[in-house]
Amino acid sequence: MKIALVQTNYIVGNFDYNTGRIRDAIASARQSGADLVVFSELSVCGYPPRDFLEFTDFLESCTNAVRQIASDCQGIAAIVGSPSRNPGEKGKPLYNTAYFLSEGMVSGMAHKTLLPTYDVFDEYRYFEPNRLPYQVIDYKSTRFALTICEDLWNVDNYPLYVRNPMEELFTLQPDVIINIAASPFHYNQPEIRQTILSRNAGQYHLPLFYVNQVGGQTELLFDGGSMVISSDGSLHDEFKRFEEEIRVYDLGEVQMKGITPPPAPPQDGRGVSGIRHPASGIALIHSALVMGIRDYFSKMGFTKAILGLSGGIDSAVTLVLAAEALGSDHIKALLLPSGFSSEHSITDARKLAENLHVPYNIIPIGQPYSALLDSLDPLFKDLDFNLTEENIQARIRAVILMAVANKFGYILLNTSNKSEAAVGYGTLYGDMCGGISVLGDLYKTQVYELSRYINRETEVIPVNTIEKAPSAELRPDQKDSDSLPDYALLDQILYQYIEERKGPDEISGMGFDPATVRKVLKMVNESEWKRHQTPPILRVSPKAFGVGRRMPIVGKYP
Numbered sequence: 001m002k003i004a005l006v007q008t009n010y011i012v013g014n015f016d017y018n019t020g021r022i023r024d025a026i027a028s029a030r031q032s033g034a035d036l037v038v039f040s041e042l043s044v045c046g047y048p049p050r051d052f053l054e055f056t057d058f059l060e061s062c063t064n065a066v067r068q069i070a071s072d073c074q075g076i077a078a079i080v081g082s083p084s085r086n087p088g089e090k091g092k093p094l095y096n097t098a099y100f101l102s103e104g105m106v107s108g109m110a111h112k113t114l115l116p117t118y119d120v121f122d123e124y125r126y127f128e129p130n131r132l133p134y135q136v137i138d139y140k141s142t143r144f145a146l147t148i149c150e151d152l153w154n155v156d157n158y159p160l161y162v163r164n165p166m167e168e169l170f171t172l173q174p175d176v177i178i179n180i181a182a183s184p185f186h187y188n189q190p191e192i193r194q195t196i197l198s199r200n201a202g203q204y205h206l207p208l209f210y211v212n213q214v215g216g217q218t219e220l221l222f223d224g225g226s227m228v229i230s231s232d233g234s235l236h237d238e239f240k241r242f243e244e245e246i247r248v249y250d251l252g253e254v255q256m257k258g259i260t261p262p263p264a265p266p267q268d269g270r271g272v273s274g275i276r277h278p279a280s281g282i283a284l285i286h287s288a289l290v291m292g293i294r295d296y297f298s299k300m301g302f303t304k305a306i307l308g309l310s311g312g313i314d315s316a317v318t319l320v321l322a323a324e325a326l327g328s329d330h331i332k333a334l335l336l337p338s339g340f341s342s343e344h345s346i347t348d349a350r351k352l353a354e355n356l357h358v359p360y361n362i363i364p365i366g367q368p369y370s371a372l373l374d375s376l377d378p379l380f381k382d383l384d385f386n387l388t389e390e391n392i393q394a395r396i397r398a399v400i401l402m403a404v405a406n407k408f409g410y411i412l413l414n415t416s417n418k419s420e421a422a423v424g425y426g427t428l429y430g431d432m433c434g435g436i437s438v439l440g441d442l443y444k445t446q447v448y449e450l451s452r453y454i455n456r457e458t459e460v461i462p463v464n465t466i467e468k469a470p471s472a473e474l475r476p477d478q479k480d481s482d483s484l485p486d487y488a489l490l491d492q493i494l495y496q497y498i499e500e501r502k503g504p505d506e507i508s509g510m511g512f513d514p515a516t517v518r519k520v521l522k523m524v525n526e527s528e529w530k531r532h533q534t535p536p537i538l539r540v541s542p543k544a545f546g547v548g549r550r551m552p553i554v555g556k557y558p
Contacts, residue, residue, distance in 0.1 A: 001036070002248055002251070003034065003248070003249050004029035004034035004246060004247070005037075005228070005249070006022075006037060007213070007214050007243075007245045007246070008022075008025065008215075009213070009214050009244055010040075010215065011046055011299050013046060013052055015062075019044070019069060022039055022043060022044070022069055025037060026072050028246060029248065032248045036077045036078070036139065037076060037079075039080045040211045040213040041182040043082070044081065045058070045062050045083065047217065048120075059085070062083055066082050066101070069101060070099075070104055070106060073102050074103065077100065077102035077139055078101045078102075079099065079100055080098075081097070081099070081148070082097060082099060083097065084097040091131075092127055092128035095130065097110065098112075098148050100139070108137040110146040111132065112148040113163055114129070114162060119548040120220060120539070120544075134172065136174045143176075144175070145176070145206070147165055148179070151165040152179050152196060152197065152200050153196055166200060166204060176206055176207050177204070179197070179208065179209070179210045180211050183222070184221060184539065185284075185288050186540055186542045187540055188542060189542075190225055190241070190278075194227065194235065194238075197227055198234070201230065202232060205232075206231055207228070207231045207254045207255050208227075208229040209249070210227045214244060216292040219544070219547065221540065224240065224243065224244075224245070241284065242287045275495050283453065285450065285540045293325035293413075297411065302435075303330055304326070305322050305326055305410060305411050305413050306404060306405050306410035307319060307334075307412065308335075308401055308415070308431075309353060310336075311335075311344070311346060311349040313447055313461075313465055313470065314415045314417050314444075314447055315349075316349075316352050317447055318439060319333060319358065320460055323356045333359070333361075335349050335362040336364070336397045336400060338364070338366060338473070340474055350362075351462050352465070355459075356460070365396045373389070373392075390427075390474035391430060394427035394430030395429055412433060413436060414431075414432065414436065414534070415431070417440065417444050417446075418545070419444040419487060419491055419494060420444070423484060423490070423520065423524060424530055425483075432530065433535075434535045436536055437534060437537040440534070440535075440544070441538060442540065442541075443495065444490075452466070485516060492512070493516070493517055494520065494524070497524065504517050518558065528552070528553045529553045
């Protein structure tokens with residue numbers, strides 16, 4: 001028995017594209033002598049389809065696509081993921097289904113039992129959990145236990161009354177476990193996945209074939225990392241991350257001892273400021289963000305990006321990532337200095353653009369700023385300079401960036417980081433504008449860590465940009481530290497509150513000053529309304545702002 005695994009980048013709702021990729025892969029696997037070819041969860045329609053699942057014609061397109069794919073399965077079998085209708089009178093109208101296709105038809109189906117509803121997932125909104133008796137798939141004298149993503153994950157996350165799919169499937173004496181998945185990336189996820197898969201393979205003494213999709217789907221980034229685990233729980237093989245691949249395996253060889261021992265339970269490595277991620281975390285984050293930008297643009301039909309280049313660390317890192325994703329000739333940088341901009345910031349911004357061969361223009365904002373102040377003088381006369389005048393500068397920059405974007409067909413990249421977004425340190429309709437937020441799931445200290453990774457071989461980002469004190473440069477001698485705790489401290493508190501979901505007393509009990517903790521958490525909660533008006537954020541952490549963190553706008557805690 002030869003099994004091909006296909007790690008592919010799908011587009012939600014693009015049935016011609018997805019079906020074409022699947023059929024081409026079946027043909028390639030057949031030429032490689034494969035008996036079975038396996039695709040990822042909901043591969044036919046793309047994941048996550050969300051409310052498209054409420055459209056009748058969308059579901060009909062899924063059904064038609066499965067039929068087309070089945071027609072190619074002559075002399076070879078395929079496993080594809082697609083929604084299917086629940087024929088019963090009770091429950092949700094759909095199942096999340098793995099189809100087993102052979103001899104031109106659907107010869108078996110397995111419905112997902114454990115439907116995730118945490119963080120970015122909301123599958124129970126659409127799907128009915130499987131309540132039918134489990135069956136194994138018999139094909140060419142091999143018995144397959146066919147499972148979908150969470151059906152192999154920690155059942156402790158689910159209520160006690162939920163079934164354990166593998167416990168029931170194991171009683172049917174399968175020869176191999178197949179798991180098709182759509183598991184989004186975050187920087188701890190690769191270690192977690194391998195631990196769970198190895199635990200299952202070793203517990204049931206069965207080889208395990210795991211297929212995950214790859215690619216960016218708006219804010220969700222899928223890293224692939226498909227795996228084959230031997231029956232002793234050791235890793236036999238692992239696919240590249242953030243790349244498409246097809247590999248073929250001989251089942252007999254996989255049943256033997258793998259090439260690496262089963263992993264120990266994942267240990268939380270600590271990056272800068274106590275943010276926990278493995279040593280490889282920054283490299284993975286870099287690759288994830290580049291893929292996320294590239295796929296957002298390509299799948300939306302966009303080709304060109306624009307951003308404001310300030311000479312600061314956030315816009316510098318964003319420009320490097322965008323240039324890598326789209327190519328320097330598809331990026332435009334605008335330098336928009338005000339009377340408060342330092343000369344070294346302008347110099348640093350120009351040097352970076354030139355290092356990357358990115359075209360740029362310098363458009364000073366002094367004139368429109370003065371004109372607006374003159375217009376507002378009847379109202380503002382004799383009032384002190386304050387945050388209002390700072391925000392006017394940020395909004396003028398946004399107007400200029402959007403004007404150039406509209407005129408020449410660019411998409412504006414948002415450059416705000418997670419620390420700023422958390423405490424509201426950004427101007428609505430100003431520097432919070434953009435079509436996609438590149439760094440919105442990276443704390444400021446992580447942005448610095450990423451900048452050092454970018455400069456690991458040569459100085460791409462000017463050293464002065466990395467070493468100088470962070471400043472918005474919206475008033476004389478302004479520093480971020482004037483109104484915020486030092487980022488090394490701030491990010492630790494934010495991490496404990498956002499990722500670890502610890503309350504103020506718990507965080508203070510870790511040794512942080514209680515007054516500082518309460519001040520920071522108050523800023524986070526009072527800024528929720530602003531975050532609801534920000535662009536989608538590329539997700540690289542276990543808890544990003546956006547769909548995975550649903551907090552009330554009007555509320556009081558702590």
